[in-house]
Amino acid sequence: MTISYKNQFARKGTWSAIGFTILLSACGGSDNNSTPEPVTPTPPAPVTYTYEVSVTNLTNAQPLSPVAVILHNEGALFELGASATVALENLAESGDNSEVLAQDMVLAGASGSGVIMPGMSDTVSVSLIDTKPMMLSTATMLVNTNDAFSGINAMSLENMAVGESISLRTSSYDSGTEKNSETMATIPGPAAGGEGFNVERDDVDFISMHSGVVSNDDGLMQSVLTQAHRFDNPTLAISVTRVE
Amino acid sequence: MKFIKTASAIALALSSSALMAQELEIKFTNLTQGIYYTPILMSAHDDSMSLFSSGTAATPELQMMAEGGNISGLVTLLEGVNANNAANPAEGLLAPGESTTAMLSTDEGNGYLSVVTMLLPTNDGFAGVSGWKIPTEAGTYTFNVNAYDAGTEANNEVINGAGAPGALGIPVAPGMDAGTGGTGVTTEESNKTVHIHRGSLGDDDLTAGKSDLDNTVHRWLNPVARVTVTVK
Structure with a gap:
């Protein structure tokens, strides 16, 4: 961490x-x-502002890449309908959260301890000293997909008191940076072991809600995925608690 | 007891949005990756009007909108109850990832917002909200919207230009990314009331198969749209 x-x-x-x-x-x-x-x-x-973010994987067979949690006062992780940043593209295609954590707007950032398997949770703690952060964002990749991710985008922390907690369920987004071919060569998760990040953008190049995976069982012959990898919204249960 | 009830009813009525004229800015965002929206209808109306209700059969006017994107019937219906309408703010189709914004001045008594639009390419899929109570307090309010099936046409997923009520088929795939030669997914619509759309099936054969839709492009998961209402 x-x-x-x-x-x-x-x-x-x-x-x-x-x-x-x-x-x-x-x-x-x-x-x-x-x-x-x-x-x-x-x-x-010095005043320390600490937030604990607990993420539970609600899917059947989509492991989640290590969660990125960031505190920021401006900007957003993404904008629906707009192009993904390269940092987010990296996370959404390969599960690598390092560029998201290193973005200029990040006041403090933390990574989850590892992959979150279906049904499992991880809790990440992030702190900032002397400056009350205005917003929190978090993201993780559904690794048995081409470029699906889920998380929270620029949630306001303004009115959050110590001890207060917010629970929410999040949907999955498509970063729009890689076509959802579902082939063995292009999905990095354990279902395929294929390529992660690729600089080429061969899809619509804007962020939308994810339409789910089709899978071989449901009629996409080239898909390496099975019925087990299908998912529906919501995909994550997240609780954010201000602990100090 | 009766007096108390009446008194609280009056208090409720006074605090209700129904008594105020309001200035609204309404933004509608297409959250899908591959679905287009037909001309959008936004309307502020009174509580006597309901554009649709899950578990209830669609009106002929809703059917016109859901099967062919034609909002004229609903507009007439709403004008009959002195609703305030913003019809077709995007001036045509709203592409995937795009947004459109309309200003709406509401008259006294029109305290409920409805928004409807057809999903293309589908047989009778539409997105919307029916009778959302407009808050009285100034501020920005955001909610997500799901896709419904009007229950008026079988989801055969065959693109043949059919958009008139009762004509089986999908009018068009505006992204020009669909196939041809589909034999038809089904001829049945078992739930003939408005219900949450089960999604399109599609297939991976653009010249044959059951469906003309592409299963990697024309599927979706809810929510499919976002409405942001700013009460001035």
């Missing part, structure tokens, strides 16, 4: 400036024994 604290440095700048002034006056004081020791004011304790 990686946690980064990009935004704290901006605020820290102010605090170290205050610290520097105090240090100077303390030095001045030590030169002259007749002046009483100055009282060093304690800087306010």
Whole structure:
């Protein structure tokens, strides 16, 4: 689990400036024994905002790639009807969440501990110091697909108090960056072991709701998938809790 | 007891949206990857009107819309009850991934919003919401919409230009991505009331098979559309 604290440095700048002034006056004081020791004011304790995100896989046979959870004040993970970012394309085609976590808008990000098998859950904790985050986004790939993902896009955290929790069920989206051929060569999950990310965009190139997998059993002869890999919405149960 | 009931009924009526004229901005987004929407009808009307109801047979006007994308019957029906309509805001088809926005000024008493549009290519699939109570408080309200089957035509999935009520077949696949030569998926429609659409079957043979639809392009899962209403 990686946690980064990009935004704290901006605020820290102010605090170290205050610290520097105090240090100077303390030095001045030590030169002259007749002046009483100055009282060093304690800087306010840093405030930590921590959110726990629990993700449960509701599908029958779609393992989920390690979940990416990000806190941000602007932007969004994606926009329906618009092109996917390359970062999201990576996650949706290969399950690799590293680029999503490294996006400029990310104030703090965390990855799940591993693949979430059907029926299983993972809880990811993400923290930010001194800045209250405005939004939370999370994404994971349904790995026995070409480019399906599910998650939360820019959920507002503004009115969330400590101890409060929000539970929701999410649908699956199609990143629109890879045609849903369902062939062995193009699906990276255990059902196929094929290619993950490919820079080529041979599909509609906009994000939509996913139409589900067809599977070989349901009439797509080239499909490596079976009836077991079909899914319906919702695909994830997510609960977000502000723990501090 | 009777007095108390009447009093609370009056209180409810006073707080109800039905008594206010409102300014609405309504955005409709196509959430699918391969389905087009026929001209969309958005309407604010009173509680005497219901465009559709699950488990109830479609009206002939709804059937016209669901089988051929023709909203004129519903518009006439709604004008008869002094509804406020935004008819065809996208000025034609709404392609996959696209959105359209309409402004709607509602008259006093028209406190319910309905939105309907046909899914192409389907036999009688439509998306919509019927009688959503418009909030009185200013703000932005978003909800997702499911696909329904009007229950008026068998889902044979054969594209033959048939869009008139009662004529079996799909009018057109606007994406020009469907096949031909389908023998027909079914000739039966067992549930003749409005119900949640079971989705299209499609097949992977564009020149034969049962269906003219492509099973990798013309299927969908709910929700199929998103409505965002801004109450000014």
